[in-house]
Amino acid sequence: MFNISKQFVEKLIQKDQQAFNEFYNISVEVFFRFLKSNYFVSDKEAEDIVADFYFKLRNNIVSYKKEYNFETWVWTVFRNTIKDSFKKQSYRYFSSYSRDDKDIDFSETIPSEEDILDFLEKDFEYQKIQTAIKTLEDKFKEVIDLKFVQQLSNDEIAKVLNISNSNVRQRISRALKKLKEKLEN
DSSP states (O other): OOOOOHHHHHHHHTTOHHHHHHHHHHHHHHHHHHHHHHSOOOHHHHHHHHHHHHHHHHHHGGGOOTTSOHHHHHHHHHHHHHHHHHHHHTOOOGGGOOOSOTTSOGGGGSOOHHHHHHHHHHHHHHHHHHHHHHTSOHHHHHHHIIIIISOOOHHHHHHHHTOOHHHHHHHHHHHHHHHHHHHHO
8 A cells, every 4th residue: 555665664663754754745645534434523633633643653663563564553553543532532521412303302312221232242242253353363363454444455455465366365264264263162
């Protein structure tokens, strides 16, 4: 996606200002568009999240381990920045929310026991999947993240991982097979 050389990554690790400026210029639109197309955020909120991301990236670049794919690491930092931003925003007072329909009784807005049980069941399944994914080999975790979290195409994954398209399909297949085995145990 960014086609960044190892030498360029090395400059970033050494906190070369020109390298950071260049990385910013080639990547800022990608991150901004990703936020705007995947989340309901205003331009201002998106700008704040992207600014926080570049701040975190610059401060934490020294923690990047060279044996891992740089783009995957960058996207992980970006996703964590998004999560942090939403955590900060989640502490809003109930009274700050306005309702358009004033005729609805408050008791009608409370979810049923069935809805709550359904939510808890789905949350439990999600946690089981997350736990199983954590136990997979790194190469399988990485391909699952790229395919199902970042929603990259097989061609994009092949470029990111520097492997052939057929190897991407094979790795996804094996990762899902391993994940299924772990979930059935």
